[in-house]
Amino acid sequence: MATLTAGTIGIATALGVGWLWFTPAAVPDKLEYLPVSIATPAAQLTQAQPAQAPDGGAMQFDFSNETVGAEPKSFLSVVGFWTIGSEGDNKFLVVDGRRWQAGQPAANLADKARAIYGERYAEFLDNVQAYAYFPYAVAQGIDDFRGGEISFRFKPIAGRIDQGAGILFNLKPNGDYLLVRANALENNLVLFKYEKGKRSSVAWIRNTPTSSGQWHDLKVRISGAKVESYLDGKLYLEHTLPAPVAGKIGVWSKADSVVYFDDYRVTPAPHG
Secondary structure, eight states: OOOOOOOOEEEEOTTSSOEEEEOOOOOOSOOTTOOSOOOOHHHHHHHOOOOOOOBTTBEEEOOTTSOTTSOOSSEEEEESOEEEEEETTEEEEEEEGGGOSTTOBOTTHHHHHHHHHTTOOHHHHHHHHHTTTSOEEEETTOOOBOEEEEEEEEEEEEOSSOOEEEEEEEEOTTSOEEEEEEETTTTEEEEEEEETTEEEEEEEEEOOOOOTTSOEEEEEEEETTEEEEEETTEEEEEEEOSSOOOBEEEEEOOTTOEEEEEEEEEEEOOOO
16 A cells, blocks of 8 residues: 655645644555546536435435546535545545645535525635635535434544544535534544634534544434534534524535545424
Protein backbone atom coordinates (compact mmCIF):
# COMPACT_ATOMS: atom_id res chain seq x y z
CA MET A 1 0.00 0.00 0.00
CA ALA A 2 1.52 3.33 -1.04
CA THR A 3 1.35 6.54 0.93
CA LEU A 4 1.19 10.20 0.09
CA THR A 5 4.41 12.17 0.16
CA ALA A 6 4.68 14.21 3.33
CA GLY A 7 4.72 17.96 3.04
CA THR A 8 3.42 21.10 4.62
CA ILE A 9 0.25 22.79 3.45
CA GLY A 10 -1.27 26.06 4.65
CA ILE A 11 -5.02 25.96 5.26
CA ALA A 12 -7.20 29.01 5.93
CA THR A 13 -9.42 28.35 8.93
CA ALA A 14 -13.20 28.58 8.65
CA LEU A 15 -13.21 31.72 10.76
CA GLY A 16 -10.54 33.36 8.65
CA VAL A 17 -8.41 34.17 11.69
CA GLY A 18 -5.20 32.37 10.79
CA TRP A 19 -3.52 29.42 9.21
CA LEU A 20 -3.42 25.76 10.17
CA TRP A 21 -0.26 23.92 9.15
CA PHE A 22 -0.16 20.16 8.91
CA THR A 23 1.59 17.24 7.29
CA PRO A 24 -0.77 15.19 5.10
CA ALA A 25 -1.73 11.84 6.53
CA ALA A 26 -0.43 8.57 5.21
CA VAL A 27 -3.55 7.39 3.41
CA PRO A 28 -4.06 4.84 0.65
CA ASP A 29 -3.37 6.12 -2.86
CA LYS A 30 -5.62 3.42 -4.28
CA LEU A 31 -9.01 2.44 -2.92
CA GLU A 32 -11.74 0.49 -4.65
CA TYR A 33 -13.92 3.59 -4.90
CA LEU A 34 -11.27 5.76 -6.59
CA PRO A 35 -13.10 7.46 -9.48
CA VAL A 36 -11.94 6.83 -13.04
CA SER A 37 -14.07 9.72 -14.26
CA ILE A 38 -16.46 12.19 -12.66
CA ALA A 39 -19.87 13.06 -14.10
CA THR A 40 -20.10 16.68 -15.10
CA PRO A 41 -22.06 18.92 -12.71
CA ALA A 42 -24.64 19.59 -15.42
CA ALA A 43 -25.24 15.87 -15.86
CA GLN A 44 -25.46 15.43 -12.12
CA LEU A 45 -28.14 18.08 -11.82
CA THR A 46 -30.11 16.65 -14.73
CA GLN A 47 -29.97 13.11 -13.39
CA ALA A 48 -30.54 14.02 -9.75
CA GLN A 49 -33.35 12.01 -8.23
CA PRO A 50 -34.63 11.78 -4.65
CA ALA A 51 -34.89 8.49 -2.85
CA GLN A 52 -38.21 6.71 -2.84
CA ALA A 53 -40.50 6.68 0.19
CA PRO A 54 -41.44 3.01 0.60
CA ASP A 55 -43.27 3.10 3.91
CA GLY A 56 -44.94 5.71 6.05
CA GLY A 57 -43.10 8.57 4.38
CA ALA A 58 -39.65 7.16 5.24
CA MET A 59 -36.93 7.71 2.64
CA GLN A 60 -34.00 5.34 2.18
CA PHE A 61 -30.81 6.26 0.31
CA ASP A 62 -28.86 3.03 -0.26
CA PHE A 63 -27.00 4.24 -3.39
CA SER A 64 -27.72 0.96 -5.23
CA ASN A 65 -28.80 2.84 -8.36
CA GLU A 66 -25.78 5.17 -8.37
CA THR A 67 -22.69 4.89 -10.59
CA VAL A 68 -19.38 3.99 -8.96
CA GLY A 69 -16.79 6.69 -9.61
CA ALA A 70 -19.36 9.41 -10.33
CA GLU A 71 -20.72 12.19 -8.18
CA PRO A 72 -23.91 11.13 -6.35
CA LYS A 73 -27.29 11.82 -7.92
CA SER A 74 -29.24 11.54 -4.66
CA PHE A 75 -27.07 14.13 -2.87
CA LEU A 76 -25.78 17.47 -4.14
CA SER A 77 -22.15 17.99 -3.10
CA VAL A 78 -21.77 21.57 -1.86
CA VAL A 79 -18.29 21.51 -0.32
CA GLY A 80 -15.56 18.93 -0.83
CA PHE A 81 -15.23 15.85 -3.03
CA TRP A 82 -18.10 13.37 -2.85
CA THR A 83 -18.35 10.29 -5.03
CA ILE A 84 -19.86 6.81 -5.15
CA GLY A 85 -17.70 3.92 -3.99
CA SER A 86 -18.14 0.19 -3.56
CA GLU A 87 -16.98 -2.84 -1.64
CA GLY A 88 -17.98 -5.95 -3.52
CA ASP A 89 -21.61 -5.49 -4.57
CA ASN A 90 -22.35 -2.79 -1.99
CA LYS A 91 -22.35 0.84 -3.12
CA PHE A 92 -22.03 3.83 -0.79
CA LEU A 93 -21.28 7.53 -0.64
CA VAL A 94 -17.67 8.59 -0.05
CA VAL A 95 -16.14 11.86 1.06
CA ASP A 96 -12.61 11.83 -0.34
CA GLY A 97 -10.50 14.09 1.87
CA ARG A 98 -7.32 12.99 0.10
CA ARG A 99 -8.25 15.48 -2.61
CA TRP A 100 -9.04 18.26 -0.17
CA GLN A 101 -7.11 21.50 -0.67
CA ALA A 102 -7.91 24.47 1.53
CA GLY A 103 -11.44 23.13 1.80
CA GLN A 104 -12.42 24.27 -1.66
CA PRO A 105 -16.12 24.17 -2.55
CA ALA A 106 -17.45 21.55 -4.93
CA ALA A 107 -17.29 22.08 -8.68
CA ASN A 108 -19.91 24.35 -10.24
CA LEU A 109 -21.09 25.48 -6.81
CA ALA A 110 -23.33 28.27 -8.12
CA ASP A 111 -25.43 25.84 -10.17
CA LYS A 112 -25.70 23.47 -7.22
CA ALA A 113 -26.73 26.28 -4.87
CA ARG A 114 -29.37 27.31 -7.39
CA ALA A 115 -30.60 23.70 -7.53
CA ILE A 116 -30.96 23.73 -3.73
CA TYR A 117 -32.55 27.15 -3.21
CA GLY A 118 -33.65 28.40 -6.61
CA GLU A 119 -33.13 32.10 -7.11
CA ARG A 120 -32.50 32.62 -3.37
CA TYR A 121 -28.97 31.29 -3.65
CA ALA A 122 -26.75 34.39 -3.45
CA GLU A 123 -26.58 34.61 0.35
CA PHE A 124 -26.18 30.86 0.56
CA LEU A 125 -23.11 31.08 -1.68
CA ASP A 126 -21.59 33.85 0.44
CA ASN A 127 -21.81 31.81 3.62
CA VAL A 128 -20.70 28.52 2.06
CA GLN A 129 -17.30 30.09 1.39
CA ALA A 130 -16.86 30.61 5.14
CA TYR A 131 -17.47 26.90 5.76
CA ALA A 132 -15.07 25.58 3.13
CA TYR A 133 -13.14 23.66 5.78
CA PHE A 134 -16.18 21.39 6.24
CA PRO A 135 -17.35 19.20 3.32
CA TYR A 136 -21.06 18.50 3.07
CA ALA A 137 -23.69 17.26 0.63
CA VAL A 138 -27.44 17.93 0.65
CA ALA A 139 -30.06 15.17 0.36
CA GLN A 140 -32.30 15.47 -2.70
CA GLY A 141 -36.08 15.51 -2.36
CA ILE A 142 -36.30 16.62 1.30
CA ASP A 143 -37.04 20.32 1.34
CA ASP A 144 -38.17 20.95 4.89
CA PHE A 145 -37.39 18.41 7.60
CA ARG A 146 -39.11 19.47 10.84
CA GLY A 147 -38.82 16.39 13.02
CA GLY A 148 -38.42 12.65 13.13
CA GLU A 149 -35.28 10.56 12.66
CA ILE A 150 -32.24 10.79 10.40
CA SER A 151 -29.69 7.98 10.44
CA PHE A 152 -26.87 6.43 8.47
CA ARG A 153 -24.05 3.90 8.67
CA PHE A 154 -20.51 5.20 8.36
CA LYS A 155 -17.03 3.74 8.15
CA PRO A 156 -14.01 5.98 8.89
CA ILE A 157 -11.18 5.02 6.54
CA ALA A 158 -8.41 7.63 6.77
CA GLY A 159 -7.54 11.16 7.84
CA ARG A 160 -4.83 12.61 10.04
CA ILE A 161 -6.62 15.82 11.02
CA ASP A 162 -10.08 14.30 11.25
CA GLN A 163 -12.16 11.22 10.52
CA GLY A 164 -15.51 12.92 10.99
CA ALA A 165 -19.01 11.86 9.95
CA GLY A 166 -22.03 14.03 10.68
CA ILE A 167 -25.77 14.35 10.16
CA LEU A 168 -26.50 17.86 8.90
CA PHE A 169 -29.95 19.40 9.48
CA ASN A 170 -31.73 22.74 9.80
CA LEU A 171 -29.94 24.01 6.67
CA LYS A 172 -31.23 27.49 5.87
CA PRO A 173 -31.21 29.52 2.63
CA ASN A 174 -28.41 31.69 4.08
CA GLY A 175 -26.18 28.66 4.68
CA ASP A 176 -26.64 28.36 8.45
CA TYR A 177 -27.06 24.81 9.74
CA LEU A 178 -26.83 22.40 12.66
CA LEU A 179 -25.15 19.01 12.82
CA VAL A 180 -24.29 16.12 15.09
CA ARG A 181 -20.99 14.48 14.27
CA ALA A 182 -18.90 11.54 15.44
CA ASN A 183 -15.11 11.43 15.05
CA ALA A 184 -12.96 8.29 15.06
CA LEU A 185 -9.83 10.23 16.07
CA GLU A 186 -11.44 11.95 19.05
CA ASN A 187 -14.08 9.46 20.24
CA ASN A 188 -16.62 12.17 20.96
CA LEU A 189 -20.06 13.21 19.77
CA VAL A 190 -20.72 16.91 19.25
CA LEU A 191 -23.73 19.04 18.36
CA PHE A 192 -22.43 22.04 16.40
CA LYS A 193 -24.11 25.11 14.97
CA TYR A 194 -22.92 27.19 12.03
CA GLU A 195 -24.34 30.66 12.12
CA LYS A 196 -23.36 33.77 10.19
CA GLY A 197 -19.97 32.41 9.25
CA LYS A 198 -19.04 31.15 12.72
CA ARG A 199 -18.94 27.65 14.18
CA SER A 200 -19.61 26.89 17.84
CA SER A 201 -20.26 23.75 19.86
CA VAL A 202 -23.69 23.42 21.47
CA ALA A 203 -23.29 20.09 23.30
CA TRP A 204 -20.18 17.94 23.68
CA ILE A 205 -20.14 14.28 24.78
CA ARG A 206 -16.81 12.53 25.37
CA ASN A 207 -15.90 8.86 25.56
CA THR A 208 -17.99 7.66 22.62
CA PRO A 209 -15.97 4.75 21.13
CA THR A 210 -15.72 5.13 17.34
CA SER A 211 -13.06 2.88 15.83
CA SER A 212 -11.56 3.42 12.39
CA GLY A 213 -12.04 0.79 9.73
CA GLN A 214 -15.37 -0.42 11.08
CA TRP A 215 -18.99 0.40 10.29
CA HIS A 216 -20.92 2.40 12.89
CA ASP A 217 -24.51 3.68 13.17
CA LEU A 218 -25.29 7.35 13.81
CA LYS A 219 -28.84 8.56 14.42
CA VAL A 220 -30.47 11.87 15.29
CA ARG A 221 -34.02 12.05 16.64
CA ILE A 222 -35.67 15.47 16.58
CA SER A 223 -38.94 16.50 18.18
CA GLY A 224 -39.62 20.21 17.94
CA ALA A 225 -36.56 21.80 19.52
CA LYS A 226 -35.38 18.64 21.28
CA VAL A 227 -32.41 16.77 19.78
CA GLU A 228 -31.29 13.27 20.74
CA SER A 229 -28.35 11.49 19.16
CA TYR A 230 -27.44 7.80 19.19
CA LEU A 231 -24.14 6.15 18.29
CA ASP A 232 -24.23 2.42 17.64
CA GLY A 233 -27.67 2.25 19.22
CA LYS A 234 -26.75 4.01 22.45
CA LEU A 235 -28.24 7.37 23.42
CA TYR A 236 -25.38 9.73 24.21
CA LEU A 237 -26.55 13.27 23.55
CA GLU A 238 -29.70 15.17 24.54
CA HIS A 239 -30.21 18.88 24.05
CA THR A 240 -33.04 21.38 23.65
CA LEU A 241 -32.47 24.07 21.03
CA PRO A 242 -33.79 27.65 21.30
CA ALA A 243 -36.24 27.03 18.44
CA PRO A 244 -37.74 24.08 16.53
CA VAL A 245 -35.85 22.60 13.59
CA ALA A 246 -36.85 23.28 9.97
CA GLY A 247 -34.82 23.06 6.78
CA LYS A 248 -32.86 20.83 4.43
CA ILE A 249 -30.65 17.96 5.59
CA GLY A 250 -27.55 16.11 4.46
CA VAL A 251 -24.20 14.53 5.32
CA TRP A 252 -21.13 16.29 6.68
CA SER A 253 -17.45 15.70 7.21
CA LYS A 254 -14.26 17.67 7.87
CA ALA A 255 -10.93 18.43 6.26
CA ASP A 256 -8.91 15.36 5.20
CA SER A 257 -11.44 12.75 6.31
CA VAL A 258 -12.00 9.72 4.09
CA VAL A 259 -15.32 8.22 5.20
CA TYR A 260 -17.89 5.86 3.69
CA PHE A 261 -21.62 6.61 4.22
CA ASP A 262 -24.43 4.12 3.60
CA ASP A 263 -28.11 3.45 4.35
CA TYR A 264 -29.05 7.10 4.85
CA ARG A 265 -32.61 6.95 6.18
CA VAL A 266 -35.09 9.71 6.94
CA THR A 267 -38.29 9.04 8.87
CA PRO A 268 -40.39 12.21 9.29
CA ALA A 269 -42.42 12.58 12.47
CA PRO A 270 -46.16 11.96 11.91
CA HIS A 271 -48.18 15.13 11.48
CA GLY A 272 -51.06 16.02 13.73
